[in-house]
Amino acid sequence: MSTSSPVIDPILSAEAIAARKPGPFSLAGKSIVTPILLTLILLAIAIVTVMIGSKPFNQVIIDLFVRVILVVGLYVFIGNSGVMSFGQIGFTCLGAYVAAWLTINPMMKKMSLPGLPDFILKAKMEYWQAALLAALFAGVAALFFGRVLMRLSGIAASIATFAMLAMINTIYSNWDRVTGATSSVVGIPIVRSIWPYFTVAAIVIFIAWLHAISRAGLALRAARDEPTAAAASGIDIPKERLVAFVISGAIMGVGGALTAHSIGVVTPDNFYLSLTFVTLSMLVVGGMGSLTGSVLGVVILSALIQGLRFLEAGVPVGGSMLALPKGLQEIALGIIMIVILALRPSGLFGNRELTLNRNRSE
Amino acid sequence: MLQIVFDALSLGSLYALGALGIALIFGVMRLVNFAHGDVIAFSIFALLWPSTDAMAIVFAGNLPWFLLIPFVLAVGAGLSVLCEIVVFRRFRNTNPATMMIASFALGFVIRYFLLMLYSSRPKSISLLPILSQPVEILGARLPLLQLITIIVTIAILFGLVIFLRRTRFGLEMRAAAENFSMARMLGVRANRVIMGAFALSGALAGAISLIFGIQTGTADIQMGAAVMLMAFISTVIGGLGSLAGAVLAGFLLGAASVVMQVILPVDARPFRDAFVYGAVILVLLFRPQGLIAARGTKERV
Numbered sequence: 001m002s003t004s005s006p007v008i009d010p011i012l013s014a015e016a017i018a019a020r021k022p023g024p025f026s027l028a029g030k031s032i033v034t035p036i037l038l039t040l041i042l043l044a045i046a047i048v049t050v051m052i053g054s055k056p057f058n059q060v061i062i063d064l065f066v067r068v069i070l071v072v073g074l075y076v077f078i079g080n081s082g083v084m085s086f087g088q089i090g091f092t093c094l095g096a097y098v099a100a101w102l103t104i105n106p107m108m109k110k111m112s113l114p115g116l117p118d119f120i121l122k123a124k125m126e127y128w129q130a131a132l133l134a135a136l137f138a139g140v141a142a143l144f145f146g147r148v149l150m151r152l153s154g155i156a157a158s159i160a161t162f163a164m165l166a167m168i169n170t171i172y173s174n175w176d177r178v179t180g181a182t183s184s185v186v187g188i189p190i191v192r193s194i195w196p197y198f199t200v201a202a203i204v205i206f207i208a209w210l211h212a213i214s215r216a217g218l219a220l221r222a223a224r225d226e227p228t229a230a231a232a233s234g235i236d237i238p239k240e241r242l243v244a245f246v247i248s249g250a251i252m253g254v255g256g257a258l259t260a261h262s263i264g265v266v267t268p269d270n271f272y273l274s275l276t277f278v279t280l281s282m283l284v285v286g287g288m289g290s291l292t293g294s295v296l297g298v299v300i301l302s303a304l305i306q307g308l309r310f311l312e313a314g315v316p317v318g319g320s321m322l323a324l325p326k327g328l329q330e331i332a333l334g335i336i337m338i339v340i341l342a343l344r345p346s347g348l349f350g351n352r353e354l355t356l357n358r359n360r361s362e
Numbered sequence: 363m364l365q366i367v368f369d370a371l372s373l374g375s376l377y378a379l380g381a382l383g384i385a386l387i388f389g390v391m392r393l394v395n396f397a398h399g400d401v402i403a404f405s406i407f408a409l410l411w412p413s414t415d416a417m418a419i420v421f422a423g424n425l426p427w428f429l430l431i432p433f434v435l436a437v438g439a440g441l442s443v444l445c446e447i448v449v450f451r452r453f454r455n456t457n458p459a460t461m462m463i464a465s466f467a468l469g470f471v472i473r474y475f476l477l478m479l480y481s482s483r484p485k486s487i488s489l490l491p492i493l494s495q496p497v498e499i500l501g502a503r504l505p506l507l508q509l510i511t512i513i514v515t516i517a518i519l520f521g522l523v524i525f526l527r528r529t530r531f532g533l534e535m536r537a538a539a540e541n542f543s544m545a546r547m548l549g550v551r552a553n554r555v556i557m558g559a560f561a562l563s564g565a566l567a568g569a570i571s572l573i574f575g576i577q578t579g580t581a582d583i584q585m586g587a588a589v590m591l592m593a594f595i596s597t598v599i600g601g602l603g604s605l606a607g608a609v610l611a612g613f614l615l616g617a618a619s620v621v622m623q624v625i626l627p628v629d630a631r632p633f634r635d636a637f638v639y640g641a642v643i644l645v646l647l648f649r650p651q652g653l654i655a656a657r658g659t660k661e662r663v
Contacts, residue, residue: 084458084459084462148643148647149643151647152646152647152650153650154650155394155458155598155602156598156646156650156651156652158598159594159595159598159599159642159646160642160643160646160647162595163595163639163640163642163643163646164639164643166591166635166636166639167635167636167639167640170633170634170635170636170639171633171636174632174633175633273587277466277470280463280466281463281466281467284459284460284463285463288459327474327475327477327478328474328478330470330471330473330474330477331470331471331474331475331478333467333470334467334468334470334471334474335467335471337463337464337467338449338464338467338468338471341453341456341460341463341464341467342449342452342453342464345453345456345457345460346457346460347460
């Protein structure tokens with residue numbers, strides 16, 4: 001508010017309103033720095049990895065990028081809506097199996113998954129085509145489930161999404177002619193280059209940013225912070241949640257497809273409680289309400305996990321090997337997470353985003 | 363037929379006891395305690411000597427039953443109170459998601475602590491083997507344990523009701539569950555009530571682990587998780603914070619699982635859990651506040 005302006009006519013002229021209205025892309029212009037910076041950080045990681053050229057390290061970074069995709073997917077729904085969902089990994093499972101169905105050699109498929117419909121049995125696609133279809137399939141599934149679940153809020157919504165995850169897991173663990181039940185589905189072509197994973201992670205970060213500054217995203221965040229006021233201002237909360245749920249579901253689906261291509265094997269239990277909790281922890285430790293937090297939460301926790309694994313394998317100190325006992329890695333990780341959360345209850349980044357402008361208040 | 367009823371009741375008892383443990387803590391501090399399942403696992407492993415063999419070296423498990431049972435309950439209660447003092451005290455008044463993840467991280471720590479000491483292999487143990495013998499009631503052969511599970515659960519529930527309604531401490535706890543800040547203003551000591559809730563919940567976890575351990579004859583690090591998930595669901599569909607609701611929903615869920623196992627066509631049986639979870643979603647859609655909505659948890663405008 002400027003104090004120098006003279007007394008304003010209570011009824012503003014049309015020009016005055018137009019002058020106050022922010023320009024069409026002002027929000028985008030102000031906030032685009034964040035996804036660019038995040039992408040640059042990931043790019044730097046990718047370039048360093050390629051320069052090091054170590055195979056195990058390459059795989060570690062691929063895992064990191066996949067996790068980034070998954071956690072950004074969680075952020076789109078959980079971060080913006082404030083509804084804790086335990087079910088998003090279910091869409092990852094759907095996506096991973098779509099990738100498996102479409103990319104495994106038809107000869108092998110006929111043996112291991114005879115219950116698939118004919119056109120899928122014959123299909124042999126490139127991994128990127130399969131990944132796109134995986135996103136589509138997971139998105140449609142999210143639309144289907146979301147239509148029902150988005151009417152709930154709070155802890156009831158959390159449990160309902162969990163029930164959805166458990167349903168998907170039960171079905172995929174038992175439908176042996178189509179999903180191979182609990183045995184591993186093998187023969188998925190493995191993509192070892194780091195660039196596809198980086199590209200998808202970058203695209204996903206930009207999609208999350210676009211959604212966050214879109215009308216739907218802004219409305220959803222308003223509903224998260226002040227549900228009553230938002231509803232009174234005409235925001236259709238279930239609808240805005242559904243939009244985020246579907247986008248998130250599609251992202252989780254791509255993440256699932258890439259998980260399948262990064263390890264070459266899928267089982268339903270890869271995509272169940274432990275992955276749910278690992279990704280949720282990364283999101284919450286990084287800061288639920290912030291895109292920066294979700295990306296850097298993955299980077300920081302993954303670095304921590306790798307560091308602890310490294311210590312567990314043993315470090316030469318002087319003449320002897322100093323190694324942490326087995327299992328201590330997970331214990332240390334748990335303790336570090338508790339300490340971070342105790343010191344910063346809303347995560348490392350809270351609601352703030354990474355920008356160049358240091359004194360911008362959020 | 364009688365067999366089905368008893369199966370349903372005994373499975374429901376386990377869920378109800380678990381749900382009660384979660385609901386007690388949720389009532390006083392709005393924490394969904396994911397570490398509860400690991401407290402269950404810890405209580406049973408406390409009976410064994412740390413080793414990585416498949417055959418367990420029983421340590422405290424050889425105690426006579428009148429020492430064994432209090433020992434397990436005390437272990438559960440002790441660990442639970444310890445969690446409160448070391449971890450959860452620092453998370454009061456933070457948002458639910460943070461608390462949830464903190465409790466999950468704590469459970470993670472407990473689980474891997476057990477894993478480090480005992481390895482991940484399930485261990486066979488035989489506790490109180492007399493209880494596994496079958497008895498004949500009204501023409502149905504039932505394991506004695508099933509009967510005892512049901513009786514013990516009902517006894518615990520009655521005990522709890524008397525405790526909550528007739529003692530000063532129970533009154534304070536109910537007051538705290540209903541409106542924590544108001545209760546504090548009227549002189550209820552927060553730390554005492556919260557620690558009491560954790561102790562009770564831990565003792566319940568100990569009871570579950572005993573029943574489970576005797577029933578399956580194994581000690582498994584994963585075993586807490588299975589009961590815990592169902593208990594967690596029961597707590598929510600019962601109405602978070604409502605103890606009666608948690609118990610009711612626990613029994614309903616147990617009954618639903620057993621009944622579906624019987625009535626579903628053979629082809630669909632492997633998918634039983636999917637139907638159970640589907641039913642859970644339906645219940646939530648029609649009663650998002652839970653079957654018995656707790657006072658004070660309704661959203662206010």
